[in-house]
Amino acid sequence: MRWYLVADDEQRPRLFSLERLDSYETLSEPARLRSGHDLRSVWTGLVRRTETPGRVAVRARLREDRLDLAGRILGSRLEDVEPPEDGWCAVRIVYPDIESVRQLLQFGDHIEVLTPADARRRIAELASDLVRRHTPTT
Incomplete structure (x- = not known):
């Protein structure tokens, strides 16, 4: 059984998994x-948004040694995992929209989004923004 906290974050309702709260x-x-x-x-609205099968199916390559972490972070969104090949597994992750792929940034260089093109493009945009924000100024 999993327990959740229902709370607002930046004026929007969200579910917070109690097992992931530090304090x-x-x-x-x-x-x-x-x-x-x-x-x-x-x-009801939050559960529908988070646990209903997504409208965007993302195909990606994930490092085999990150599968356990992916299972904990992605939960039921991680729908399919193929057997590893050369240390990488092909995975299928479902989201309600393209913007939700930002969650995959936490896997850093341990993941490569393959399709759809909109998801791959959004990851590239977000990563470029991170590089721009974190490049030291001289």
Whole structure:
């Protein structure tokens, strides 16, 4: 069984897996609910968004020694893993939209997005932005 915290992050509702939280702070003020919503309606929307099969199927190569980590991070989004070849596994990851592929950046050089072209292009854009932001100025 997996437990979640439902909370806002930058004005948007999100699910936080309790097993991934390092710490928390208890606040003195009571929880505020969105107008027209209760915990059940927010939960239902979040579950639909995160656990419903995605509309974007990403094919990628992932280093074999990162499969365990990928399973923990990607969860049910990691739909297919082919047997390793030369230290790499072909994987299929589903997302609700292209923008969600940003999650794959945490795998750094241990992953290569192959298809679709829009996902590969978005990863390249995000990586280029990271390089630009982290290049030392002289």
